[in-house]
Amino acid sequence: MDKHSTPAQWPVEQDLTQVRQRISQALGRDTIAALHRPRPWLDGLAVITGLGLFGLNLHALASLPVGPLWGLLFVLQGFLLQLLGLVSHDLFVHRRVWGARGSWLGSVLLTLPRLSLPTGYEQAHLAHHRYIGTAQDTEAYKQQLDSRAKRWLFASLLGIKLAQAGKLKAGESLKGYHDVSGQGALIERHARIEKWLLRGGLLALLPLAWYFPAHTLLGYALPVLVMGPVVNSLRIVIEHAEANPENPWHWSTCYRTGPVTRLLFFWDSGDCHVVHHIFPRLPFYHMGRAVELMRPLLLAHGVVERRSYLALLKGWFIDGHVHRSLWPRNGSATVSPTPSIS
Numbered sequence: 001m002d003k004h005s006t007p008a009q010w011p012v013e014q015d016l017t018q019v020r021q022r023i024s025q026a027l028g029r030d031t032i033a034a035l036h037r038p039r040p041w042l043d044g045l046a047v048i049t050g051l052g053l054f055g056l057n058l059h060a061l062a063s064l065p066v067g068p069l070w071g072l073l074f075v076l077q078g079f080l081l082q083l084l085g086l087v088s089h090d091l092f093v094h095r096r097v098w099g100a101r102g103s104w105l106g107s108v109l110l111t112l113p114r115l116s117l118p119t120g121y122e123q124a125h126l127a128h129h130r131y132i133g134t135a136q137d138t139e140a141y142k143q144q145l146d147s148r149a150k151r152w153l154f155a156s157l158l159g160i161k162l163a164q165a166g167k168l169k170a171g172e173s174l175k176g177y178h179d180v181s182g183q184g185a186l187i188e189r190h191a192r193i194e195k196w197l198l199r200g201g202l203l204a205l206l207p208l209a210w211y212f213p214a215h216t217l218l219g220y221a222l223p224v225l226v227m228g229p230v231v232n233s234l235r236i237v238i239e240h241a242e243a244n245p246e247n248p249w250h251w252s253t254c255y256r257t258g259p260v261t262r263l264l265f266f267w268d269s270g271d272c273h274v275v276h277h278i279f280p281r282l283p284f285y286h287m288g289r290a291v292e293l294m295r296p297l298l299l300a301h302g303v304v305e306r307r308s309y310l311a312l313l314k315g316w317f318i319d320g321h322v323h324r325s326l327w328p329r330n331g332s333a334t335v336s337p338t339p340s341i342s
Contacts (some may be wrong), residue, residue, distance in 0.1 A: 009185045019248050019278055027293055029326075035279070035286045035293075042285045044099050054080045054113075059217030060210075077219070078227025082235065084110040086266035090284050092124045105210050106188060110267055115224060119190040120178025129280055132169075133245050133324070138177065142236065142323050144168040151317055155233040157225055176194065237316045238270040238309070242327045248300040251277050256307050262288060271305070274298060 024032050057077050057326045064070045088110040092103035107118035124138040139162050143149050150168050153159035162168050164177035180191045209216040238251070238261075244250040255261075255270035267287035268276060275282065275290050282290055299305060304326065306312055323325045 016248055016278055023294060023297055024277065026227075026297055031293070035282055035290050038095070038097065038283060040097070040328075043283070046087050046091065046284070047110070050080070050083050050110070054084060058215060059084065061223070062214035074223060075227060077223035078231040081128050081223060081228045081233045082268055083128070085116065085120070086268050089125065089268070091267070092118075093125055094280050095283065102201040107195065108194060110203050112194065112201060113220075114228060115198070117178045117191060117194045117198065119187055119194055120176075120180050123180050123183055123187065124177050129277065132251055132277065133243075139176065139240065141166060142240070145323055148317065148320055151233070155230050157229045159233065160229055180214075200216050234313075235265055235269055237312050239273050240324050241312065241316055242304070242306070242321070243324045244302065244304075244326050245324060247302050249278075249298055250274070250303040253312065254298065254303045254305045255309060255312060256305055257291075261309070271295065271298075274303065314319060 054077070057073055057080055060073050061070065061077060064073070074256070092107040093108075096103045098106055104118070107122065111118035113122060121277045127136065127138045132139075134140075144163055144166070145154055145168070150159070150163075153168075154163055159168075163169065178191075180187050205216055205221065209221075238255040238257075240252055241263045242253040252273040253270060254274050256271055257265070257270040261270060265272070267284040271291045272287050275287065275294055278294075295305075315321045315327055
């Protein structure tokens with residue numbers, strides 16, 4: 001790992017308005033409008049398919065003997081858990097496709113099974129978009145991941161909780177990631193309801209484990225506790241692990257996704273994530289087209305495109321390149337962090 005300390009602050013918040021305007025001028029407002037056009041049947045299909053595949057795979061894990069196929073489905077269950085969260089992120093956090101109340105209920109349905117509190121996540125995630133790259137960025141806690149040991153630990157549920165609580169760096173004082181105190185009566189009420197629902201769900205696992213042990217433990221609990229955090233780490237490497245804090249076009253890792261990675265990460269990571277931070281309300285089913293249209297503009301404005309996912313994983317877990325900094329082109333040297341701003 002590098003010998004430099006991770007910066008506590010980043011350059012002041014970059015206004016993405018000009019970036020959006022430049023893209024809109026280049027592609028035309030009609031094209032941008034078409035890319036944002038909703039298709040309600042695809043939104044509904046995403047929810048039904050995500051829950052259906054998760055349920056079917058849960059049953060398969062409970063029914064099949066442990067072996068290579070079971071192991072493959074076990075890994076898949078981690079991606080399906082993440083899929084539920086990413087569907088909620090697209091449909092209910094950013095686009096509110098079912099209205100305020102319906103989207104809250106949808107996010108509860110898709111997010112609570114992942115042991116994540118939907119209202120807390122929503123408020124933290126929207127603040128991440130609003131304050132990206134500043135000390136107020138709610139994902140600034142990932143700057144604590146400044147050693148290989150911390151990054152491997154972060155691939156566990158314990159590591160995620162410790163990082164979000166600011167416990168992985170001496171002297172760090174962070175507001176809890178899901179803390180919504182002071183954000184309004186309705187938000188706080190939703191958060192309280194979700195906490196009670198989560199507690200009730202966890203208590204319900206005890207009788208379920210007694211009557212349906214394979215389904216509860218092998219199909220659900222083990223994937224949530226083991227594979228979910230691993231897949232989360234695989235995702236963050238192609239979200240903001242590499243970025244240029246001084247370039248508002250390049251706030252995300254521009255890994256060139258293909259059909260498999262787009263499906264596994266629900267059109268949200270890599271080059272899709274670059275576009276997502278520019279146009280956060282763009283639906284997942286238009287993201288592939290949007291990336292192809294915007295790629296020449298991104299590259300022309302200094303965004304570095306990466307084509308090897310393995311090289312990025314090596315840079316994160318082995319070489320120890322600083323989170324949210326420009327990484328070396330050849331992947332052989334450690335990048336010094338951007339100096340902090342006082």
